[in-house]
Amino acid sequence: MRLVLLQLKGSKDKIANVQNAVGKLEAAVAEHKPRLVTLPECFNCPYGTKYFREYSESIPNGYTSQQLSSLAKKHQIYIVGGTIPELGENNAIYNTCTVWSPTGDLLAKHRKMHLFDIDVKGGIRFKESETLSAGNDFTIINVDGHRIGIGICYDIRFEEMARLYRNEGCEMIIYPAAFNMTTGPLHWELLQRSRANDNQLYVVTTSPARDPSAEYVAYGHSMIVDPWAKVLKSASEAEETLAADIDFDLVKQVRQQIPVFSQRRLDLYSTERKSN
Numbered sequence: 243m244r245l246v247l248l249q250l251k252g253s254k255d256k257i258a259n260v261q262n263a264v265g266k267l268e269a270a271v272a273e274h275k276p277r278l279v280t281l282p283e284c285f286n287c288p289y290g291t292k293y294f295r296e297y298s299e300s301i302p303n304g305y306t307s308q309q310l311s312s313l314a315k316k317h318q319i320y321i322v323g324g325t326i327p328e329l330g331e332n333n334a335i336y337n338t339c340t341v342w343s344p345t346g347d348l349l350a351k352h353r354k355m356h357l358f359d360i361d362v363k364g365g366i367r368f369k370e371s372e373t374l375s376a377g378n379d380f381t382i383i384n385v386d387g388h389r390i391g392i393g394i395c396y397d398i399r400f401e402e403m404a405r406l407y408r409n410e411g412c413e414m415i416i417y418p419a420a421f422n423m424t425t426g427p428l429h430w431e432l433l434q435r436s437r438a439n440d441n442q443l444y445v446v447t448t449s450p451a452r453d454p455s456a457e458y459v460a461y462g463h464s465m466i467v468d469p470w471a472k473v474l475k476s477a478s479e480a481e482e483t484l485a486a487d488i489d490f491d492l493v494k495q496v497r498q499q500i501p502v503f504s505q506r507r508l509d510l511y512s513t514e515r516k517s518n
């Protein structure tokens with residue numbers, strides 16, 4: 243499966259952000275002929291709680307959804323459409339990833355389950371729960387027979403979620419994400435390699451490009467980590483397109499060669515889903 247990651251620059255102009263994504267996607271399709279394309283977290287909106295309501299759209303009828311749907315259909319590809327602020331039921335706002343099928347249909351939407359509320363002294367304070375609500379559903383898609391779990395940014399810190407996806411047959415987890423200049427250098431690669439190593443699957447992150455003049459400065463460095471926990475591809479901090487061929491046989495190989503999943507002491511402990 244050929245995978246393309248679009249690490250995109252953002253601005254305060256929503257239409258320009260979406261059109262930048264459209265242009266970069268068209269160029270990547272022409273050059274790489276991907277089966278699956280991923281976009282960054284909050285690619286149509288500045289990342290900040292004060293912006294989410296103003297930029298929010300309903301799904302699948304909003305402008306951004308419609309653009310992604312027609313691109314998926316035109317090129318007969320899957321698009322994991324980063325995230326956008328979603329205007330949901332009861333006026334609630336979610337940080338939501340849409341997934342589009344090659345027919346242009348909305349295959350799934352994942353609402354960020356763990357809201358990014360942190361306060362690192364001398365580093366960064368952020369409180370998504372000031373304006374966002376949390377999603378309550380896990381999201382697994384099927385691309386050409388391969389199960390892929392979806393998480394969003396802070397979701398990557400919760401290893402139970404990744405374990406659950408692995409337990410339910412996933413071979414890859416995709417996280418649209420926007421780490422920052424405090425936690426990015428410390429944890430970005432570490433978390434991806436940890437989730438990949440723990441669960442013996444591919445981990446894919448797609449970040450916005452870094453804009454040092456933005457209120458929230460994204461770390462960049464979108465990445466593909468393989469099931470051996472090796473970094474297969476990594477972007478710089480600038481706007482960039484990454485392409486790679488994904489070999490799902492590697493998942494089988496590492497699971498056979500280091501069979502931790504059959505060696506786990508499930509008689510003593512477990513990680514289980516409590517809802518759908």
Ligand SMILES: O=C(O)CCC(=O)C(=O)O
Nearest residue numbers: 358395396420421422425
């Ligand atoms: O976990 C982190 O350090 C960053 C998370 C984040 O930026 C987000 O959830 O949007």
